[in-house]
Amino acid sequence: MFRDPRAQIVRKESWHDYHLLALRSPLVARRSQPGQFLMVRASGQPYPLLRRPFSIHGREKDVLEIFFAEVGIGTAILAEKKDR
């Protein structure tokens, strides 16, 4: 397991309640394999405490993609994130 608190959102696309986030994380991307998933911390605040699991939708070099539906508090917070 690898943890990367410096992962950055580099691209975001949205279609109604569905969102794609591209995250730059050389540490995690270079070690990830098909079928694996990421545990994503939605907020730097104590709530929501638990990380949310998301399948790896795509990977290119140092960038990983997740694709998710907005269903609850964690995905609502992620859906509000801006890319850099």
Ligand SMILES: Cc1cc2nc3c(=O)[nH]c(=O)nc-3n(C[C@H](O)[C@H](O)[C@H](O)COP(=O)(O)OP(=O)(O)OC[C@H]3O[C@@H](n4cnc5c(N)ncnc54)[C@H](O)[C@@H]3O)c2cc1C
């Ligand atoms: C291995 C794995 C991989 C996954 N990969 C993906 C993926 O690639 N893409 C994806 O979209 N999802 C994926 N999921 C599911 C994803 O993790 C969940 O959608 C996410 O955890 C929901 O988090 P949340 O904080 O938005 O929802 P939560 O707030 O935790 O809510 C979860 C569910 O409970 C309901 N709920 C919340 N509060 C209440 C309440 N008070 N009363 C009644 N119901 C309530 C919500 O409507 C929702 O249906 C994956 C799950 C697993 C286990």
